[in-house]
Amino acid sequence: MNCIVCVTSVPDTASVIKIGPDGKNIDETGIKWIVSPFDEYALEEALQLTEAKGGEVTAVTYGPARSEAALRDCLARGAQKAVHVIGGEATLGDSFTIAKVLAKALEGREYDLVLCGNMGVGTDCSQVGPMLAELLGIPHVGNVTKLEVGDGSLSAGRDVEGGQEQVESSMPALLTCQKGLNEPRYAALKGIMAAKRKPVEKIEVASLGIDEGADASYAVRSLELPPPKSEGTIIQGEDDPAGAAAQLVNLLRTEAKAI
């Protein structure tokens, strides 16, 4: 049972986002980079599966030099191997280029499952997983919150509006992992120390035959902060809550026309 886990490093979700000088990317000064939260579910699931059934977990990322920290984090939590495709991470959100790079990087590797996060927090695309599955020629199940892996096949639960789809799939397959699947572990100090000595396989993106700029299928024209919101109507309701409630409902009815 070998698992490949695709991880992306993203700004800590509590980061203040500022626009960079080119007006198309964020200003990276002071940003703390973390493994995208959904990728933690993917890694945890792979670790639990291989702990129960044997086999290896390989963490893969495509990104600039700083992305190595994400791989060290995966190694510290228990992944056996790590692969770093070094490149510019294309443009923010160019999911198809990322999927093509990952598909190339996986060529010749043996796996039963490829696990991704449901969404890279930042790009907010939820696209790389299904695209990668198509390029690898394997089935995928997206938004997985429940998983049982058998011999050569799996059954998974995927959340949809008002229900859950019960999916059965042959393996190899790709899964995109959602909150609810498991509780991700933290790296223990011992793991962190050991991870420093584990090797990381490095691949230059150009050596995969992909030209990040020329092969783009997504181009950011501009990046902006949300327009400032005009100040709302805030009613002080401590002394007369019932009066405040009546006033609010009236405003929602007459001014906002929301009820």
Next chain:
Amino acid sequence: MAGILVFIEQRNAEIRKASLQALSEAARHAGGDVAAVIAGSGIGDAAAGLGAYGATKVFVADDPNLALYSAEGYGEAVAKAVEAAAPDAVFFSGTAMGRDLAPRVAAKLGVGALADVVALEKDGDQLVARRPVYSGKAFATADSAGSKPQVISLRPNVFAAEETGGSAEVVALDGLALSIRAVVKELVDTGGGELDVAEADVIVSGGRGLKGPENFAVVKELADALGGAVGASRAAVDAGWIPHKHQVGQTGKVVSPSLYIAAGISGAIQHLAGMSSSKVIVAVNKDPDAPIFKIADYGIVGDLFDVIPPMVEEVKKLAG
């Protein structure tokens, strides 16, 4: 630009509202050159009505193996329709199904995709999309770098569905090469007849300020009076007060109702990521400095247990 093909989602032969929104938006950009594609089993009648929302042609993939969703099966149907219609763009609604299918189809077609789009504009023969990134802390304006067709998923409840009248020619898609390895065996209803937050027009959400699971009853009463759904913050979900399907935010659902009422929710950035595109936002919180007030259109500073019950009474009076 030339035509747009819109993927139409159905459940039990009933067309989803979000798909009609996508269809209407397509008609706004492509005029008369809008086609639709729908997949399922026994769905013939559902297809005919799409003309009223601007489709001139509807490709129907009707097959027992397509009764329930699969990315591979539905993807094959969309790819066949793309072959037949040769559109410049393919639209999906950003539902659970659309968000899963669009990227798989895009890769099959050898192109990229634009996800969760909240506004679209035409620039020459390309569509330019505005989409939230970094959990809504920024907005990117992006295009497909010239690649065609442009694959685009539209955030539900942001674009208006418009009945314009008209009728569509129905074309059966034959010769589908269906090889489905990830098979949906069953769609289990977990809603218990309740409205899903992702589809509700009004949402009343509760957070840690509710202090316990039993107090979701307070929130539910207001939701019921308004004909809406109950939402929750992650803190309330993680405490086990209410199931995850109610969670709004980055690790929950992204919603854009006409009215979103947050009671006892501080307004953490990860919560805002899921609801900041709501049309009218109302906050009830006893802390005047709670960040939720910064994005609220209306708010009451006060104890929710004193404020919500009289709100229910006032709403009932209106309905009265």
